Amino acid sequence: MESLYVIKIGGNIVDNPILLTACLQSFAKVKGQAILVHGGGKLATSMADSMGVQQTMVEGRRITDEATLKIVTMVYAGYINKNIVAQLQAEGVNAIGLSGVDGNLILAHKRVNAAIDFGMVGDIDAVNTKLLNQMLLNNSRLVIAPITHDGKGQLLNTNADTIAQSIATSLATTYQVHLIYGFEKEGVLKDVNDSSSVITKLDKLLYKKFKEEQIVTEGMIPKIDNAFSALEHGVQSVIIGKAERMDELIKGTAGTTITN
Amino acid sequence: MESLYVIKIGGNIVDNPILLTACLQSFAKVKGQAILVHGGGKLATSMADSMGVQQTMVEGRRITDEATLKIVTMVYAGYINKNIVAQLQAEGVNAIGLSGVDGNLILAHKRVNAAIDFGMVGDIDAVNTKLLNQMLLNNSRLVIAPITHDGKGQLLNTNADTIAQSIATSLATTYQVHLIYGFEKEGVLKDVNDSSSVITKLDKLLYKKFKEEQIVTEGMIPKIDNAFSALEHGVQSVIIGKAERMDELIKGTAGTTITN
Numbered sequence: 381m382e383s384l385y386v387i388k389i390g391g392n393i394v395d396n397p398i399l400l401t402a403c404l405q406s407f408a409k410v411k412g413q414a415i416l417v418h419g420g421g422k423l424a425t426s427m428a429d430s431m432g433v434q435q436t437m438v439e440g441r442r443i444t445d446e447a448t449l450k451i452v453t454m455v456y457a458g459y460i461n462k463n464i465v466a467q468l469q470a471e472g473v474n475a476i477g478l479s480g481v482d483g484n485l486i487l488a489h490k491r492v493n494a495a496i497d498f499g500m501v502g503d504i505d506a507v508n509t510k511l512l513n514q515m516l517l518n519n520s521r522l523v524i525a526p527i528t529h530d531g532k533g534q535l536l537n538t539n540a541d542t543i544a545q546s547i548a549t550s551l552a553t554t555y556q557v558h559l560i561y562g563f564e565k566e567g568v569l570k571d572v573n574d575s576s577s578v579i580t581k582l583d584k585l586l587y588k589k590f591k592e593e594q595i596v597t598e599g600m601i602p603k604i605d606n607a608f609s610a611l612e613h614g615v616q617s618v619i620i621g622k623a624e625r626m627d628e629l630i631k632g633t634a635g636t637t638i639t640n
Numbered sequence: 641m642e643s644l645y646v647i648k649i650g651g652n653i654v655d656n657p658i659l660l661t662a663c664l665q666s667f668a669k670v671k672g673q674a675i676l677v678h679g680g681g682k683l684a685t686s687m688a689d690s691m692g693v694q695q696t697m698v699e700g701r702r703i704t705d706e707a708t709l710k711i712v713t714m715v716y717a718g719y720i721n722k723n724i725v726a727q728l729q730a731e732g733v734n735a736i737g738l739s740g741v742d743g744n745l746i747l748a749h750k751r752v753n754a755a756i757d758f759g760m761v762g763d764i765d766a767v768n769t770k771l772l773n774q775m776l777l778n779n780s781r782l783v784i785a786p787i788t789h790d791g792k793g794q795l796l797n798t799n800a801d802t803i804a805q806s807i808a809t810s811l812a813t814t815y816q817v818h819l820i821y822g823f824e825k826e827g828v829l830k831d832v833n834d835s836s837s838v839i840t841k842l843d844k845l846l847y848k849k850f851k852e853e854q855i856v857t858e859g860m861i862p863k864i865d866n867a868f869s870a871l872e873h874g875v876q877s878v879i880i881g882k883a884e885r886m887d888e889l890i891k892g893t894a895g896t897t898i899t900n
Contacts, residue, residue, distance in 0.1 A: 461718075462795060467793045469741060470793035474744065478736070534726065
């Protein structure tokens with residue numbers, strides 16, 4: 381099976397033009413198929429500030445009211461997405477930018493939560509695998525913004541990590557999928573204060589041991605649990621590491637590689 | 641040959657949710673292939689106002705400085721494009737939103753003008769007909785935002801009328817193309833103050849006569865000249881009329897139909 385890299389990058393890279401360019405150059409060099417999923421960054425917050433739209437955060441998550449949805453749609457699906465695509469085109473990559481609404485790529489529903497109303501936040505119901513396959517067969521590299529829809533005309537703000545995972549698993553029967561999460565840390569660390577303590581390989585047995593020994597910290601547990609869930613759904617490997625080292629993450633020479 | 645409708649709508653429709661919905665419902669009902677090109681509207685101006693970005697207009701045209709480019713990219717390719725696509729999806733239409741940068745759909749260069757520096761405004765060099773054909777063959781309806789790129793990483797603000805014309809002519813060898821311009825007037829009028837004086841059919845001979853008799857007013861001449869240019873490049877018909885009557889414009893029962 382042909383390789384497919386599904387790469388997720390977040391705010392720390394998106395906000396920094398120099399790091400972003402380096403990351404996109406690494407993405408451009410991937411052999412085989414590749415999909416980039418990007419998050420937001422500080423631009424949405426600064427836009428909201430300059431427009432006088434108050435941002436409410438609950439448990440570290442943005443509440444997406446109507447005004448905020450408008451801003452994230454503009455910033456994620458407009459500004460960030462199109463600038464990334466333009467840069468990739470300049471690198472000679474046939475990139476196409478999409479949001480989850482385009483071609484019904486990602487159908488979602490408004491999150492139901494009894495305790496907190498997250499507003500216009502979407503939880504994913506279905507990925508349009510057929511559309512992804514068609515576009516990959518046409519040798520397009522896809523750049524995906526984390527805006528989905530409910531099929532009834534409503535856009536929804538959706539977690540980019542979850543989008544990357546859903547896309548990776550949806551293509552796992554057609555491709556040998558490697559899912560890469562670029563974030564601000566070097567990987568899963570044995571000592572959270574020592575960036576050189578990266579656990580280079582992590583499997584289920586070792587993870588169980590590290591959890592029992594409380595080596596893996598609480599903040600990382602959801603990320604790693606999601607990684608194992610992706611592996612259970614057919615993804616070949618999940619790599620978590622510093623987005624600035626995208627070249628090495630793709631080669632598997634940096635970050636934490638998680639396998640079954 | 642199969643029919644293809646290339647339909648351009650502008651600010652007057654985009655700014656009005658009720659008119660926009662009606663227009664999209666007409667678009668959804670088109671038999672055969674269809675592409676929608678949308679312009680901007682007042683939202684970009686009000687965004688600029690609320691962000692304190694001064695807008696400079698020269699001869700009725702917006703000067704696109706860096707801050708303005710950022711805003712139009714967000715508003716056109718983000719907010720307007722994705723909301724139109726979401727509404728079309730809700731109507732059961734397999735719509736995909738693209739800007740000119742996606743898949744290198746529209747390559748342009750920064751306008752060179754000795755007298756006025758329009759800023760980041762693009763004049764079109766090439767349309768990626770292959771991509772359009774691929775997507776149409778997959779039964780997608782395309783929704784195109786008027787942002788292009790120069791192939792070197794620079795996004796450019798580009799006139800939506802010109803984009804519609806370029807797309808229409810680029811597909812004229814594959815489809816029987818009907819190009820529809822929805823605008824604020826009923827069509828080409830004999831008497832500019834009488835909206836019932838629509839010239840229903842206009843060919844080159846009649847146009848020459850009307851120009852000599854100064855029946856066709858100055859403001860309409862560039863639009864009509866562009867229409868004839870499209871016809872010379874293989875487009876079957878060009879229909880100009882009130883965007884609110886999209887159903888009738890598609891049927892050819894309203895507006896001015898221009899043919900060779």
